[in-house]
Amino acid sequence: MKTNLKFTVLTFLLLTITSCTGQSSKVDLLNENFPEAQQEVMETFGAIAQSLKDGDMDKLISFHAYGPKFTEFKNGERRNDDVANEEHERTVFGGVTEVVKFDANDLQVAVYGDVANVTFHSDFELKFGENLVVVNDQISLLFLKTLEGWKIVAEHHSPLNK
Template identity: 80%
Template sequence: MKTKLIVAVVMISGILFTGFTEKVETHKVKIDLINDEFPESKQEVLETFSAIAQSIKDGDMDKLISFHAYGPKFTEFKNGAPRNGAAANEEYERTVFGAVTEVVKFDAKDLQIAVYGEVANLTFHSDFQLKFGEDLVVVNDQITLLFVNTANGWKMVHEHHSPLAQDKL
């Protein structure tokens, strides 16, 4: 009798484990990195860019520097000069933006943000008027800022600055 009971329990268990196993189907959400807009991420990048501009207006160089992801992959192109890296960028930004005595105008024209998942490309035409003491400097450049979404928010990993042709202003 015990043998029949054990055989019956084993057979029922086998049926339960193999015959009634529920198949769970998962549906992967297809992400189109090229065409999807990622509106929440775009808003975060825009807020980061606004905070960058505010740090320049406030003369807060430590805050400005905090928006960069400095490391061996950081690069910058500026005004046709050879590429530089993190140390040169930080030194330049601290020196130049640290010497600004007044931000007269800080407009980003034709601003566009393209998000590709955890990477975002922000492009614009600068219309900046910065005072260094009594000297007014006008900056009309094409600017690209490349951001990566990190555990500490969106950080710049590349900058590109090129003069905008005067006839395009």
Template identity: 70%
Template sequence: MKTRFTIALAILFGFQIMGCKKEVQEVRADEVKIDLLNAEFPDAKKEVKLTMDSIVQSVKDNDIDRLISFHAYGPKFTEFKNGEPRNDGKQNEEFERSIFGSVTEVIKFDLNDMKINVYGDVANVTLHSDFHLKFGEDLAVVNEQISLLFLKTNNGWRIVHEHHSPLKMEE
């Protein structure tokens, strides 16, 4: 009788140990971390590049509502431009509608030296603009350093921050 009791206890104890090992293994599988700093995220980079191409096309098509749709306006949206104080989403939208809505012809809209860095659901796009835009008979040339911060949303990659600074041109 003692032997049966000892064997039963050994079996129960064995199942408990096996169950503990399974739990430990499952926890370890969940602990796999992605190196956000060094991982390349090639599929996300392609998505962001397509979003940038769509932004350019919306400007060329003078489709201001589409251009605005690439922004995620809300309480966290910010913009810096020309050394002025920070703007919010409302100010950014008013500015973009005013400026891009007044363009009568896009002569050139180049995004030079563009670099896309993805950090999971966040992407940073940096570039040098070479925009030649006509406003009636007036030509405006815009050469800036631009940083756009994107967030992956249910509607795709959307801009949550913009930074524009004058680009020093070589003479």
């Protein structure tokens, strides 16, 4: 009988310690700033902007982790997958003849270990020939740290109210 009681108490203590350890690691993910990872994500974000300015669509596409889990929302439309996103980005951004302005206002980079959420308000002015297009959206880019660096796994674009 005493052995069963000792076993029960020991099991309870181990479960309590394990659950407390699990909770503290989740709290750390929420509160830790991960400054090195933030810097890496910011460098990746800068390289994405540069690929747009250079008109290098292959480079732009290389910043995405396309696959069955990739998702995109934009313009209040239904979800896009990786194929639709790549087609859209190559078609739209491939048609840009000049990047007049490419500002990311209220930029926030929130890193949670190997995942980062980049949110900002776009203030883009893009020329397509003689036509100037202004893009003022709320944008979220979800990044995942891969063996090839930080890659976009989800995008969400919605118009910013004036």
